[in-house]
Amino acid sequence: MKFLKRLILSAFFISTFSLVGTSANAACKVHLGDFDWDSANVHTAIVSYILKNGYGCNVEVTKGSTTPIMAAHYDGQLDIITEVWRDNIVQMHEEAVTKGQIVELGVNTPSSTQGFYVDKATSDKYNLKTVEDMMKPEIAKLFADPEAPGKGRMTSCISGWTCYTINMVKHKVYGLDKFYTNFDPGSGGALDAAIAGGFKKGKPVFTYYWTPTGLMGKVDLVQLKEPAYDNACWTKMMAVVEDIKANGPDVYKKTCASAYVDMSLTKSATTKFANDPANKPIIDFVKKYSVPTAEVNKALGFYMTADGDLEATAKDFLQGSSAWIKWVPADVAAKVKASL
């Protein structure tokens, strides 16, 4: 009898709690996906700040590495992603779009640079300005790869991302592969640590990297000149890259190669979320959301000094810029302003 009493009581409590929970969340609920690199963190923080304070939404952020987060997004568990490195996951992403799992919401950061970088000190000392300059045995010795005797090491992109294969093809086309290994660092954090470690120890650094990133503001890297970007050449190269990704490195064919195109980072939402009429104002806002690289770098600079306080970073960004007022209706803008 006692057991039954307890059971009824606990059931009663659970139901009241869940009722209270749902009524508080009724306004709107957004689940954002966030990644393990800083520019994505900052964008997600800004968007969630506006959603929280302007739209009165209940915002939940889930952070993880690219594949699990994107998989959850395609699966409909995460509503909005604020920074998608579309070109790196182009196959997966386009498949999800054609299947109708997600809709793309336009450009986030209009231009981001990727390429091969050398630390400034070494670049000045040995006059390394272009990829051609790197192809000398005595230069390769500077960046010696301890695990591949006689070769230098270029810390490359993470294997599994398209840029890793692109770098591999580029190495072969430029002839860099005779001097350097295209070394997979395994994860974004490891790549950053390898660069930062090189600088801390005052060792030469030769790496693939990209902007906007917080680390770029802290270290002095010089981008090496490659043959200028050419659309026809790039398309030809990408065909080879996709072939290698599908069938392994043995299918490499001679191709041409050029510098990375300035890539635009995009945003996306799940179709289920975007099609819900209640979410229309949110989707309209996220569609308009776009921050130029320079401003992202500024926000990243602040983030670095803020001990990882994302809300403070978002506040600082919103206080310092007025571009965001155009993204949202006047009443929302007023609410956000009042909360700053």
Place this chain on the structure above:
Amino acid sequence: MKKYKTYLKYFIYSVIFVSVIIISYRSAKPRYKPEHYTDIFKDFSWLNDWPKWLDFPLMQPLNSGFDWLIVKYGLFFEGINNFLLGLYTTMKNSIVDLPWPLVIAIVITITYFASGRKTQTTVLVAFCTFFLGFLSPRYWDKCIMTTCIVVIGMLLCIVIGIPVGIAMARNKKVRNALLPILDLMQTIPSFCYLIPGILLFGLGAVPAIIAIFVYAVPPLIRLTDLGIRLVDKEVIEASEAFGASKKQTLWGVQIPLALPNIMQGINQCTMMSLAMVVIASMIGTRGIGDEVLLGLQQLNVGMATEAGIAIVLLAIIFDRITQSYGEKMQERTQPKKKVNF
């Protein structure tokens, strides 16, 4: 008198605690603090949420300490790095250059003698080794790399872990000092030492070996310690009664009797090394782990699982060899059932 001493101790602790709080308050950023510190006692709104000024400033000293370590002891770490890397590359290159049937033959020979000529174990290990390459030809060289890293990591664990375990078993003070460190090593997230490992040693095999050591040595130390402490008091008393010195008791009685536990520790150590070597692929360690990582990064479940099976096979090989060797040792140290007078 004794009570007075305890009170003094508590007083000193509370002084330290209060001064730490004051230091934290003073080092907090001005925008996180109230305008004047007396405001804290007038306005109690900070009791609702944890106030931002009540923040122990641990991150900065850790960062600068780490930078200091890199700058000051860079050469020292370089030395360790070169030694371990040299060991790894020579071992790896010599095995990779061998024809694969010969490698399988070597594994079979090792298993056959380590297991005390047990046919069943040998056949199982032989099949597992064959299947590593059979699953995908790509895996063969990668499995060799992984094996080399695990073996070097294990050797490091054994060379350091067993003596430390013995020291722990023989001295209570050492044990009390080391237990929290072992707890820390076992629970701290692996990325907390993997990423600093890159800063100190660069990308590649060496930070993986260090990570294996941090992750896999605690069970070995604990089991060695346990094994030696579990040796019957009577047996030790008997050996002392026969006039054995401490050294003789250790080598002649305690270690042989603790051997089953120590071997179990080595076995656990191997399994954990293998688990860590997969995580280490996230810091650019070449080996079978990057196949799993690659599969996951491309959302290719089949590829990841196939490589996962290869890791399981590798684990079976390691487990059977160490386990059967342990059994053999145990049989040898166990007193014979029939005693001839």
